[in-house]
Amino acid sequence: MTAPLLFNLDSDPDLATRLRNALDAEAGALEQRHFPDGESYMRVHSDPKQRDCLILCNLYRPDERVLRLLFLSHTLRELGARQVGLITPYLPYMRQDKRFHPGECVSSRPFAQLLSAAIDWLVTCDPHLHRYDSLDQVYTLRSQVVHAAPMIAQWIRDNLNQPLLIGPDSESEQWVAEVARLADAPCQVLTKERRGDYDVSVSLPNVDRWRNHTPVLVDDIISSGRTMLETISHLQSAGLPRPTIIAVHGLFAGDAYRALSAVSDVVTSESIPHPSNGISLSAALADAARHLLDGPE
Known part of the structure; x- marks a missing residue:
């Protein structure tokens, strides 16, 4: 069976190397830059067709990274990836799980919908589950939670x-x-x-x-x-x-x-x-x- 591709999207390179070795994965080649107006350019140089693709994207600053994550997952799927999984040790937008004041955005829900539509499965570590019993209450994808x-x-x-x-x-x-x-x-x-x-x-x-x-x-x-x-x-x-x-x-x-x-x-x-x-x-x-x-x- 062909080894999976692991793409490191602006995350810890040492962790990416250890994950790649543990999973017998191949490093996915990715080109990124910004246009003069600040918009992102992305190009996948590894052929993902009929291959399992993993994205390591640490979302601890989500507003800076989520758009590129969506671009990458969409591109991998469009190019024929068998499945696209996300490894994010920190899963953001889990603490906003209730509307405390009128008009507040319960951001955990739209964020979960966004990721669930973009990827096939998710691995994370100890998400902040307070008013949710599990990720399955807000995410509609397969998931595994690592407990530290x-x-x-x-x-x-x-x-x-x-x-x-x-x-x-x-x-x-x-x-x-x-x-x-x-x-x-x-x-x-x-x-x-x-x-x-x-x-x-x-x-x-x-x-x-x-x-x-x-x-x-x-x-x-x-x-x-x-x-x-x-x-x-x-x-x-x-x-x-x-x-x-x-x-x-x-x-x-x-x-x-x-x-x-x-x-x-x-x-x-x-x-x-x-x-x-x-x-x-x-x-x-x-x-x-x-x-x-x-x-x-």
Whole structure:
């Protein structure tokens, strides 16, 4: 059987290489540039006819990348690809899952419709499923979700002594508890009140019995970092050791990373390329993609 083609659309080249090797895929040749008016030019130099095509496109800045992703998937299908799959370690527009105020766009739904029409299947890592039970509630394509909990737990076991896992809010409870179970570590989950993007308060954790443990703050997404900073302030006041922060997706808006790294050790998965990356996802992403490649066309 002909090897699949893997196209790297402006994403981590090291991750692309490891995925390509794990999947025995061939690198797809792609030419991209911009016209003087800013419009995108794209040309596929590898023949995709009757071949499985994979696109690695990390969508952590979706508004900059989605149009080129649509152009590429459309072109591959038009040129005869058997199937077109997307590997995006970070899936955006999942947090806008409810209309909180009149007139708001529930953007997770139109975004899901857009991708579902453009590709045959999707591999991602720990999408922010809060009010949705699964991707199938909004996506109409085949999908595989990679869970980072086993890799995070392994990193904790390998690198930290006497960890106390702390989830910053109720949304994190189920999967922070899973990381704690896999790492064989105690955990606490706090309560959070958000009054704005940068105005967050969290409950004071019960730490008296854990003073000799290393606090490990675990969350799926770090954006503004205000929840983590508020929690760290409480931990410092309680006299606990310098904490470690672990996130699957490190967005780090504004000065979030600088502020967090000044008061904690910060580790993220490679879902979004960043200096804090320390947890590999490539093997799990490749396994998920292989499963979908072997499935129905």
